[in-house]
Amino acid sequence: MTYEFWYWNGIPGRGEFVRLALEAGGIPYRECAREPGVDASDLVADMRADRDSPPFAPPYLVAGDMTISQTANILLFLGERHGLAPSDLAGRLWINQIQLTIADMVAEAHDVHHPIASGLYYEEQKAEALRRASDFRAQRMPKFLGYFERVLARRGDWIGGGGRWTYADLSLYHLVDGLLYAFPRRMTTLARDHPRVMALHARVGGLPELQAYLGSGRRLPWGDGIFRHYRELDGD
Amino acid sequence: MTYEFWYWNGIPGRGEFVRLALEAGGIPYRECAREPGVDASDLVADMRADRDSPPFAPPYLVAGDMTISQTANILLFLGERHGLAPSDLAGRLWINQIQLTIADMVAEAHDVHHPIASGLYYEEQKAEALRRASDFRAQRMPKFLGYFERVLARRGDWIGGGGRWTYADLSLYHLVDGLLYAFPRRMTTLARDHPRVMALHARVGGLPELQAYLGSGRRLPWGDGIFRHYRELDGD
Numbered sequence: 239m240t241y242e243f244w245y246w247n248g249i250p251g252r253g254e255f256v257r258l259a260l261e262a263g264g265i266p267y268r269e270c271a272r273e274p275g276v277d278a279s280d281l282v283a284d285m286r287a288d289r290d291s292p293p294f295a296p297p298y299l300v301a302g303d304m305t306i307s308q309t310a311n312i313l314l315f316l317g318e319r320h321g322l323a324p325s326d327l328a329g330r331l332w333i334n335q336i337q338l339t340i341a342d343m344v345a346e347a348h349d350v351h352h353p354i355a356s357g358l359y360y361e362e363q364k365a366e367a368l369r370r371a372s373d374f375r376a377q378r379m380p381k382f383l384g385y386f387e388r389v390l391a392r393r394g395d396w397i398g399g400g401g402r403w404t405y406a407d408l409s410l411y412h413l414v415d416g417l418l419y420a421f422p423r424r425m426t427t428l429a430r431d432h433p434r435v436m437a438l439h440a441r442v443g444g445l446p447e448l449q450a451y452l453g454s455g456r457r458l459p460w461g462d463g464i465f466r467h468y469r470e471l472d473g474d
Numbered sequence: 475m476t477y478e479f480w481y482w483n484g485i486p487g488r489g490e491f492v493r494l495a496l497e498a499g500g501i502p503y504r505e506c507a508r509e510p511g512v513d514a515s516d517l518v519a520d521m522r523a524d525r526d527s528p529p530f531a532p533p534y535l536v537a538g539d540m541t542i543s544q545t546a547n548i549l550l551f552l553g554e555r556h557g558l559a560p561s562d563l564a565g566r567l568w569i570n571q572i573q574l575t576i577a578d579m580v581a582e583a584h585d586v587h588h589p590i591a592s593g594l595y596y597e598e599q600k601a602e603a604l605r606r607a608s609d610f611r612a613q614r615m616p617k618f619l620g621y622f623e624r625v626l627a628r629r630g631d632w633i634g635g636g637g638r639w640t641y642a643d644l645s646l647y648h649l650v651d652g653l654l655y656a657f658p659r660r661m662t663t664l665a666r667d668h669p670r671v672m673a674l675h676a677r678v679g680g681l682p683e684l685q686a687y688l689g690s691g692r693r694l695p696w697g698d699g700i701f702r703h704y705r706e707l708d709g710d
Contacts, residue, residue, distance in 0.1 A: 288628075290564075290568075290628065291564070291567075291568045291571065292621075292624060292625065292628070293571075294575045294578075294618075294621050303564070304563075304564050304567070306567050306571065307571055308570070308571045308574040308575065310546075310574060311567055311570050311571045311574055314567070314570065315563075315567055327540075327551075328526075328527070328539070328540050331527075331540070331542050331547055331550070331551055332526075332527045334544070334547050334550065335527065335529075335542065335543055335544045335547045338544040338546060338547055339530045339544065342530075342581075345578075345581060349585065349589075353585075353589050353590065353602065353606070354589065354602065354605045354606050354609060355605075355606065355609035355613065357609065357613060358609075363605075366589065366590065366602045366605070369590045369591075369599075369602070370589070370590050370591065373590060373591035373593065373594075377591065377593060382530075385528075385530050388528060389528065392524075392526065392528070
């Protein structure tokens with residue numbers, strides 16, 4: 239079965255966490271919103287179609303009769319179905335827990351540049367963004383990265399332990415990649431105290447399973463999505 | 475087995491979503507941070523203990539050898555283990571999806587009064603909170619509540635369909651309860667267009683399984699947690 243995957247075109251966004259799992263897992267999928275003649279209004283129409291389990295927002299995955307949404311939930315499904323996470327109960331819950339913690343940091347990284355409203359431009363909330371960015375850099379980045387560092391110190395090369403990556407490793411790679419893009423100065427400082435996190439970023443970036451994807455046009459560049467680079471929001 | 479449940483004492487917080495599932499499911503648990511002689515520093519010490527799956531933050535549940543954290547992840551576990559969600563794949567994922575959407579709205583409801591930093595007082599970010607509250611009331615509340623209304627229109631009395639509540643129904647009850655406390659004027663207006671959501675709130679509040687708990691001192695009152703009532707942040 240080829241999955242139908244739906245996410246806004248033009249940005250990596252939350253869809254990229256799903257895409258990395260699909261690509262690294264060698265799982266066939268259609269990127270529906272990037273097919274010829276399809277635009278954002280088609281995505282909205284599809285999302286609003288009458289179905290048993292309607293999504294609140296993209297990304298979502300159509301898998302036969304099922305429509306599955308919420309990034310961590312899609313990954314939970316793919317992890318179980320395609321062996322991208324441990325199959326035992328403790329291992330499954332652990333990988334889901336880390337994915338949800340990554341999702342929390344992703345939401346905060348977004349709110350750095352949009353602390354007031356998603357519907358307003360950055361320029362309309364820049365003063366507030368400066369304040370929030372200062373707290374994010376000083377308090378939140380060390381707290382989250384310190385936690386992931388501690389996890390890897392305990393577990394070894396991969397979050398799940400054992401000798402293989404899970405979907406949470408792919409997600410942590412993408413999170414760190416986004417932080418490096420959005421906060422290059424701050425990450426230069428923080429990298430020194432988080433060698434295991436940085437090594438995981440390099441390790442996933444070098445996975446043979448991902449090379450074709452990372453070198454393809456399907457991997458969209460960073461831009462105006464969740465992770466944005468504004469010089470004034472970065473700092474040592 | 476009696477679970478050990480850990481969450482900050484003094485506020486309902488995110489812990490309350492887990493507590494409602496434990497109580498409505500008749501599942502034995504210890505509320506560790508409320509036991510005599512235990513204070514917040516004990517919680518922090520326990521949380522930082524060396525273990526295989528350390529929590530990033532409370533709430534967390536110790537179940538024998540496993541430590542499970544992230545609210546939605548704890549509920550996923552309890553749902554499977556104690557029949558608080560459908561057992562088939564599509565049903566399990568659906569309830570998790572709704573729980574994650576509820577969690578998204580909970581995070582936004584918190585950020586209404588703390589849009590800049592959790593570590594600052596409300597009074598230090600009141601100007602920003604006024605702006606964020608205005609967007610939350612106008613855009614986000616109708617968007618989320620409209621989604622839940624649509625879900626119930628499709629599924630019937632309970633989110634999972636069928637004749638029984640799931641943990642996501644309990645969580646939606648608690649979310650609506652928090653919104654009614656924090657935004658009484660706005661909710662008076664919105665209640666008119668969301669009769670199914672309000673009926674679910676009443677239905678869960680009347681569940682026989684919950685009466686002993688809701689009437690007990692264990693159900694903490696609203697206060698200075700995620701849902702806070704500031705008159706200036708509410709409006710029609």
